[in-house]
Amino acid sequence: MIKSHESIRNLLQLAPGTAVTARGWVKTRRDSKGVHFIQINDGSCLKDLQVVMEADRAPADLIAKVTTGACIRVEGEMVESPGKGQAVELRGHSLELLGAAPPESYPLQKKKHTLETLREFGHFRARSNTFGAVFRVRNALAFAVHKFFQERGFLYVHTPILTTSDAEGAGAMFQVTTLDLSNPPRLPTTGAIDYSQDFFGKPAYLTVSGQLEAEIFALAFSNVYTFGPTFRAENSNTPRHLAEFWMIEPEMAFCDLTGNMELAEEFLKYLITYVMDHCAADLEFFQQRYEPDLLATLEHVASSDFVRLPYTEAVKILSQASRQWEFPVAWGNDLQSEHERYLTEETFRKPVIVTDYPKQIKAFYMRLNEDGKTVRAMDVLAPGIGEIIGGSQREEREEVLVARIRELGLKEEDYWWYLDLRRYGGVEHSGFGLGFERMMMYVTGMKNIRDVIPFPRTPGHADF
């Protein structure tokens, strides 16, 4: 194991003269008369360590195997570097090849690859500069999520991944079964599949949201959050959708939509600030390679107030805009991508929180406003990303909730425990869901969600 102080990140901080051992994977090797330059990286930071091997300290047949992708160990001494590009370098005394990477077949070269090509080598792409930076930022961002909530006394709750409630309306679900699919048991009367013989005695699925369970905990622990995998079986082929993604869902009792929005804004700013403070080198890399305005945008978002815009106002702005919409703007229609883009990228140029949507385009559990037409919903729309957060104040009035369930043709008995929460000790409460990978896209400037998750699952793709 590489101890923390042995990481390349730390070796690069050492004073010249320190004896060290370095281990890592070779990025590139350059040979000169009597001396070899080997750049290695161990993932601890973006920067490589330059190892300098005098030819008489490493036999030629060994050096020949030190190729891009190979894993080596070098013992030697940190010295001041006479060359440009690094303050210190490792003067190697001995070199050991831990794992060769035959160049005839190793798929990665030292020159650049497209992100699409790297995606095909999911088992090697983490060794590239880009994905090294992506996953260091992902690690920091995940830590920041917990830090934010823990500092505020939120309880981290693990909501179930397997669920038998199939009516949350958040999207198509993956069914989970232990039945023999080639010959499932059937009911003699109707011929329908007999799920009483399935593992859970009824149809089961992978979760599409932990929200309903989080509400149970919020009405016991006041402030809670979930952070876990979520699954959607939609046939979505876009740079913004995954079949398996991670979602953060805070849920707060004694909290209305205003408090909900305040938390969402504070949360996003906290995450951005944390990553800027802790991943500066990686963010600079993204700015240089992928998104020239990245740092300015992040600083702008972290320091300016988000726009609060009621849906009705948004419709007004859009209908007065001097442009042709592919999809008509009318009160009652959901906002389309082109509309969201216009609001975030042209009208306001920063995140916009749209609130109080018509009830018919939102979920049954959102609290009905006094006007009887809109609900206390909020979507946080981010420039370039679209919807990054969706949330609402929940309907805590039993009779109103029951009416909404019936209105939508849902079955009351499926929600017996959800309604019980209103019948016994119910109180106003609110929450939202943040797509973790969408946040990753926002802070890194990466344009495809498949490149900010270690192993993307999309229709037709579940390799590695």
Next chain:
RNA sequence: UCCUCAGUAGCUCAAUGGUAGAGCAUUCGGCUGUUAACCGAAGGGUUGUAGGUUCGAGUCCUACCUGAGGAGCCA
């Protein structure tokens, strides 16, 4: 799922319907405290697949496969 675009050497890309090329990578040789090192040479291709038009197809047409972008769905 629909629409659009793309698919040529291991990788990144060229090639008015007329002999498939370059850079990098690989192999060999040279030079050099190098910085995606540099210089020279060599090997490397059924142009995604299957049909079709044509004297002749990487190029035009059809279908399919794969990828990307846009849309829908959403986080």
